[in-house]
Amino acid sequence: MDIATAPSPRAFIGVSEVWVPEGDRLVHAGGAYGAMGAFEEASRRVSFGRGEGLPGKAWAEARPVVLKGFDGSYFQRTEAAKAAGLTSAVALPVFAGETLKAVLVVLCGDDETTTGAIEVWAEHDGLLLLDDGYYGAAKHFEWVSQHTHFPKGQGLPGGVWAAQTPMLFRDLGSGYRFIRSESAGAAGLTTGLGLPVPVPGGRAYVATLLSARGTPIARRFEIWDAREARLGKEGGAVLTDGLCEREGPLWNEDSPRRAQIWQGPIGQVLGSGLPVVSWGGTLAAGYSTMVALPIHRGEEIAHIVAWYI
Incomplete structure (x- = not known):
């Protein structure tokens, strides 16, 4: 079945949005909200000072933040989020x-079937321990993760920590490299x-996005290398790894492996240094x-990671 006509599984992430500093506030700089128009309008009307709301907390504390419930929390759009079916969020x-x-914020909804994980691992005494994570219905996997730690070079979080580069692991359930397989x-x-x-x-943080077939975080992942030592005189960024549900290579004449500054979404990231959220007919x-x-x-910029829903 062609991907354009095949039914798409329900996505794990419901909303993705970007907040950028403007003076002493974080202001809305774009996002993808799907059918959640009322939540989008509520988001466009607000801004955050340092320490205010989820984006402001990530700014003030200079770390990724996971918020698994909005009621009674510092989250400032609780009613609009509840009306949209959103129950948790992660700020990077x-x-x-x-x-x-x-600050990139992704928001998720929770039910009995939504499965996946967005994790934040933090360095403690020479090990990475789980700082927090959102797992949907994967409760046993959450418990295992809470009781797991990683030295440098071990597993996906430890491998990223050692290399200081993004990494993509396939076949998590059978891969010997994934400690929690x-x-x-x-x-x-x-x-x-x-x-x-x-x-x-200087404290090390690693974020992991773990995708399931039924409610995938993404249906395509890409890792782009923008380091000058690799690129030489041509500049831009080179697609070095990726995975998608389509058959065939990730790059060809229609999908080039190299991105130049300001050309396409990857080029926009290269030129601005900011996250880019694209949606609709441009994809x-x-x-x-x-x-x-x-x-x-x-x-x-050393790398760019991209995911497509």
């Missing part, structure tokens, strides 16, 4: 050295994207949303 700050460039297989998790989250202060057939997230090393 984007720092270039000491400077906050943006048995519980991942039982939960139906298939694909894992791990990425470093550089923040001021290839079969996809509704693309999120492209820069990962800086010092002041410069």
Whole structure:
């Protein structure tokens, strides 16, 4: 069946949005909301100071933040989120050295069948421990994760920590490299994207996005390398790894492997240093949303990770 006509499974992430600093506030800079128009309108009307709301908390504390419930929390759009069926959110700050460039927020809904994971791992005494995570219905996998730690180089979080580069793991349920493979297989998790989250202060944070077939985080993942040592004089970014449900290669004459500055969504990230959320008719057939997230090393972009829903 052609991907353009095949029914798409329900996505794990319901909303993706970007907040950027403007003076002493974080203001709305784009997002993909699907049919959640009322929540989009509520989001466009607000801004956040340092420490205010979920984006402001990620800014003030200079770390990724997971919020698994909105009632009684510091989340400022609770009523609009509840009306849209959104129940949890993760905020990933984007720092270039000491400077906050943006905060990417993804929001999810919760029910008995939504399965997947967005995890934040933090360095403690030479190990990565689970700081927090949202797992939907994967409760046993959540328990296993809470009781797991990673030294440098071990598993997906430890591998990302050691290499300081994003990594993509396939076949989580059977892959020997994925330490939690048995519980991942039982939960139906298939694909894992791990990425470093550089923040001021030197403490290591790693975010992992673990996707299941029934409610995937994404149906295509890409890792782009923007380091000058790899690119030479041509500049831009090179697609070095990825995975999608379509058959065939990730790059060809219609989908080039190299992206140049300001050309397409990846080029926009290269030029601006900001995350880009694209949606609707600008994307290839079969996809509704693309999120492209820069990962800086010092002041410069080293990698870009992208996922398509």
